[in-house]
Structures are given as C-alpha cells and as structure tokens.
Amino acid sequence: MIRVRFAPSPTGLLHQGNVRTALFNFLYARHQGGKLILRIEDTDQERSQENYEAAILEDLKWLGLEYDEGPDRTGDFGPYRQTERLPIYKKYLEQLESQGQVYPCFCTHEDLENERRKAMAGGKPYRYSGKCRELSAEDRRARIEAGVANTFRFKVDREIVKFTDLVYGEKIFDTLTIGDFVIARSNELPLYLFACAVDDCLMRITHVIRGEDGMSNTPRQMLIQRALGFTPPQFAHLPLILGPDHSLLSKRNGSTSVGELKGKGYLPPAILNYLSLLGWAPPEGKEILDLANLVELFDLGRVSRSSAIFDWAKLDHINQVHMAHLPEADYLAKAKQALVDGKFDASGTAEENLRKVLLALRPNLKNFAETPGWLTLLLGHPEPQTDEAREVMKAPESRKVLETLAGLIEAREDEMNPVSYEQVLEELKKKTKIKGKKLFMPVRVALTGGTEGPELAALVTALGKTQVLERVRSAFENLQHEKPQ
Ligand code: GLU
Numbered sequence: 001m002i003r004v005r006f007a008p009s010p011t012g013l014l015h016q017g018n019v020r021t022a023l024f025n026f027l028y029a030r031h032q033g034g035k036l037i038l039r040i041e042d043t044d045q046e047r048s049q050e051n052y053e054a055a056i057l058e059d060l061k062w063l064g065l066e067y068d069e070g071p072d073r074t075g076d077f078g079p080y081r082q083t084e085r086l087p088i089y090k091k092y093l094e095q096l097e098s099q100g101q102v103y104p105c106f107c108t109h110e111d112l113e114n115e116r117r118k119a120m121a122g123g124k125p126y127r128y129s130g131k132c133r134e135l136s137a138e139d140r141r142a143r144i145e146a147g148v149a150n151t152f153r154f155k156v157d158r159e160i161v162k163f164t165d166l167v168y169g170e171k172i173f174d175t176l177t178i179g180d181f182v183i184a185r186s187n188e189l190p191l192y193l194f195a196c197a198v199d200d201c202l203m204r205i206t207h208v209i210r211g212e213d214g215m216s217n218t219p220r221q222m223l224i225q226r227a228l229g230f231t232p233p234q235f236a237h238l239p240l241i242l243g244p245d246h247s248l249l250s251k252r253n254g255s256t257s258v259g260e261l262k263g264k265g266y267l268p269p270a271i272l273n274y275l276s277l278l279g280w281a282p283p284e285g286k287e288i289l290d291l292a293n294l295v296e297l298f299d300l301g302r303v304s305r306s307s308a309i310f311d312w313a314k315l316d317h318i319n320q321v322h323m324a325h326l327p328e329a330d331y332l333a334k335a336k337q338a339l340v341d342g343k344f345d346a347s348g349t350a351e352e353n354l355r356k357v358l359l360a361l362r363p364n365l366k367n368f369a370e371t372p373g374w375l376t377l378l379l380g381h382p383e384p385q386t387d388e389a390r391e392v393m394k395a396p397e398s399r400k401v402l403e404t405l406a407g408l409i410e411a412r413e414d415e416m417n418p419v420s421y422e423q424v425l426e427e428l429k430k431k432t433k434i435k436g437k438k439l440f441m442p443v444r445v446a447l448t449g450g451t452e453g454p455e456l457a458a459l460v461t462a463l464g465k466t467q468v469l470e471r472v473r474s475a476f477e478n479l480q481h482e483k484p485q
Contacts, residue, residue, distance in 0.1 A: 002034025003206050006060075006067065007196060009041045010052035013257040014059045016310060017211060017241050017249060020275045024238060025209050026065045027276070027298035037203055038070030040081040043195050053081075059258035063268045064291060077203040082195050089190040092198050092228055093152060093183070101227045102183065104150040105132040106143050127179025128153070152184040154194075154224060161219040166207070166236035167303045173219040181220055197221035201230035209300070212237045236300050239279040240307045249310055265338055265368030266315065270322035274315045278308035288321050316366035323365055332358055335371050342372030349379055356462030360454045378459065382449025382471065383478075389445045393479060397434050398442035402476040404431050405443060406469060415465050418457040446475035 006022040008014065029036040038060070042048035057072060069075030079085055096102040119126040133155065144150065161173045183194035200208055215237050225232040243253030261271055269290050276294050277287060280303050289297065323331065335358045339346050346354050361374050377385065384390045392398065408424050429435055444456060447468065460468050
C-alpha cells in the first residue's frame with residue numbers, strides 16, 4: 001500500500017510552495033489508490049503556534065486536499081502531532097545511544113561559532129570537529145552530573161550514501177561533508193530531522209515527496225533510519241519554485257498565503273490546477289484540468305528537475321477559465337459574495353440588472369476580488385478613467401460618434417439587446433462614415449469609463465436603454481465643455 005505524507009511545521013501559514021508539495025502528495029496517493037497522511041511537525045516549540053496548525057487544516061479543507069490520517073482523523077499510526085510523540089523519540093534516542101551511535105555534545109554555541117569561523121577563514125566547508133565524540137565515559141558522566149547542558153550528536157563515519165530519487169535520479173553523498181550532526185537538543189527535545197526520520201518509518205511512509213530544499217536532509221535521515229534498523233522510504237524531491245525575478249519565492253517576490261489567494265478571489269480548483277503545473281507537465285499538453293483530471297493524469301515520472309517560475313498572469317488566466325466553467329448559479333453566488341466582501345452596496349440595482357451585469361462581466365474577471373471595482377465602474381456614472389480613455393474622447397470623431405449614437409438609441413422602440421446593439425452600430429457606421437477603433441472606442445469609454453472591459457453588447461443589454469442613453473448623452477455633454485483640439 002502506497003503511503004505518503006504532508007508534514008508541515010506550524011511555524012507559519014501555507015504558501016504556494018507548501019501547497020504544491022501537499023498537492024503532489026495528494027495526487028500521487030489518489031492516483032495510486034494509496035493513503036495521504038497529514039503530520040504536524042511541531043517539535044520546534046519556540047516557533048510553532050497552534051493557530052498556524054488550525055490555519056493549515058482549514059486551508060487544506062478549503063482547497064479540497066483531503067487526507068486519510070491526521071491530527072483530526074483516526075488512523076493506526078497516530079498520534080499525528082509530533083509533540084504528542086515525544087516519548088517515542090526518547091526511546092529511539094536511547095536506543096541509538098546504547099548502540100554507541102549517538103553521543104552527548106557539550107559544545108556551547110560560542111564553541112561551535114569559533115569552529116565555524118576558523119573553517120571559513122581557512123576556506124574549508126564547515127563540519128563539526130568531533131571534539132565531544134572523543135570524551136571518555138567518565139568525563140561525560142561528570143559533565144552530566146555537574147548539569148552541563150548537552151545536545152545529542154549522531155556519529156557519521158565515512159561512507160557513500162546512495163539513493164535513487166524518483167525525480168532527480170541517482171544521488172550520491174559522501175558523508176565526509178556531513179560530519180556528526182545534532183539530532184536532539186536534549187533527551188526530551190528531538191530536532192525535526194530526527195523526529196521526521198523516525199516517523200516516516202513508524203508511519204510506514206513508502207514515498208517521501210517534498211521540496212528540493214529537503215534534499216540535503218535525505219542522506220542524514222537515511223543514516224538515522226538505517227541505524228535504527230528501518231528500511232528508508234523512497235524519496236522524490238520537487239523542483240524549487242522561484243519568483244518572477246528568478247530568486248527563491250519569498251515574501252519579497254510574491255510568496256502568498258492560501259488565505260491571501262482566497263482573499264484575492266482565486267478558486268481552489270484553479271489554484272490547484274496552476275500549482276500542478278509548477279514542476280509537472282500533463283501528458284497531452286492540455287493545461288486546464290480539474291482535480292479529478294489531475295488525479296487521473298498525475299505521474300511522478302513527469303516531474304521536472306528544473307525550477308519553476310511562479311507566474312501571476314498564468315494563474316489569472318487559469319482562474320479565468322475555471323470561472324467561466326462554473327455553473328451560472330455558483331458563479332453568481334460567488335460574485336455577489338465578492339461584492340459583500342468588497343463592501344459594494346448593490347441595493348440600488350434591481351436584482352435582474354445586477355444579474356445581467358455580473359454575467360456580462362464574467363469573461364473579463366480574472367478573479368472574484370475584481371468584481372466590486374468593475375461594478376463601481378459599470379453601475380456608477382463612468383467618467384473616462386485613464387489617460388488612454390481621455391485621449392479617446394479628445395479625438396475629433398468622438399463627438400460626432402456620440403451625438404449620432406444618442407440619436408439612434410433614442411429613436412429605437414425596444415429596450416437594448418445584443419441584436420439591436422449590432423443594428424445601432426451598423427447604422428452608426430453608415431451615418432458617421434467612421435469605423436474601427438475611432439468608432440468603437442468612444443462608445444466603450446462612454447459606457448464604461450475605460451478602454452478595456454466586458455463585451456459591450458452584453459453590457460448594453462444589462463444596463464437597458466435608459467441607462468445607455470444617459471451615459472452616451474452625459475459623455476457627449478462633457479465633450480461639449482471641452483475645447484476642441
Ligand atoms: N516539517 C518540514 C517542513 O515543513 C517537512 C519537511 C519534509 O517533508 O520532510 O519543512
């Protein structure tokens with residue numbers, strides 16, 4: 001049975017990088033008919049916070065990334081929160097100590113800093129000198145009895161550690177570069193590296209799928225697992241995600257929490273769809289995929305070794321497509337919620353008109369958070385909003401276009417609909433002998449205030465004849481007050 005895990009440390013909120021890791025684990029488990037375990041790695045008690053754990057659980061739920069075992073699920077391998085497993089780590093630490101595989105290290109922070117500085121000055125990569133490895137049994141006992149604080153170090157003898165990474169292929173590490181490393185701050189406080197290595201085996205994890213930044217931990221964890229008599233799991237490291245400036249994704253260049261993505265109005269299936277493409281490529285190049293499609297197609301063999309760049313424009317595009325595919329009622333409910341969230345008061349607009357405007361707007365929305373802004377423009381009294389829009393209105397043809405258009409609309413018997421709008425534009429073209437942008441742009445600016453936006457035929461239908469006429473007239477009158485160029 002395939003068993004994978006997502007093992008976040010609750011020291012912050014989930015960002016694109018962790019979600020991509022959670023997603024790939026989820027997809028792998030579901031594709032293989034295996035199990036996904038959520039393990040909370042909270043042994044760093046200074047940095048871990050309960051509210052972060054709660055936020056992680058909530059974000060996974062909102063995204064639709066269901067797991068089978070975890071702190072809020074039952075399972076045969078719990079508890080799933082590492083601070084509830086401390087006696088387990090203590091037992092394995094004692095086992096390693098009795099095997100002579102681990103020794104207490106009394107070096108202080110300053111001692112270690114001095115060692116490091118010396119190595120750096122000599123141009124050598126730093127590794128622990130092994131000073132405390134050589135202490136005699138009496139010496140150790142005396143220091144412990146005197147209450148000198150100690151950590152525990154894992155002994156690393158020279159060997160070559162090899163494994164086949166399911167993404168990066170054969171990896172070879174010479175342990176000479178590793179040196180004896182700390183695995184516990186005290187016998188009560190294991191470090192992440194150790195707790196994680198123990199749990200992956202006790203929880204029968206078959207595949208560890210995690211970010212490439214975890215690669216340097218892999219040989220260390222394999223050494224621990226072997227020393228304890230476990231068989232290490234298989235490893236698959238995922239390529240890093242970089243910001244648009246090609247440096248590691250961070251707050252500065254676009255790292256965004258799930259909560260922020262939610263606030264910006266992105267849909268969970270669109271977020272997952274976009275993240276799935278960061279380091280993985282679907283077999284037939286079709287990139288718009290829902291979660292079920294992703295589960296069906298996912299294959300670790302198609303994960304790339306090169307870093308992926310986070311591209312907001314592409315996320316917008318994918319979100320736009322997912323929004324377009326939402327059932328109408330669902331779309332309208334979400335758009336209206338976005339109005340409430342954006343404190344937009346739509347009470348002055350008849351329900352049916354609001355519905356029409358929202359539907360007309362749909363192809364233009366990149367995310368729901370844009371809805372209030374658009375509605376302010378579309379339901380308010382639009383003035384040209386940008387320099388470009390003001391330039392359009394200054395063109396000598398614009399007056400003629402708007403004056404003629406007002407006349408044509410006024411003469412119509414019907415409320416506006418897409419067909420009548422097309423007819424009006426045809427007549428407008430004939431009467432004014434103006435065409436192309438010179439004709440369409442002033443109409444768009446008069447109706448929306450901008451030079452880009454929803455399809456006008458749909459908008460005009462939503463606004464109705466009276467509104468349309470009022471906007472065209474008011475735009476024309478504003479031009480009358482301006483000096484001709
Ligand atoms: N708790 C580790 C982290 O959040 C997990 C690393 C791993 O997956 O092994 O970075």
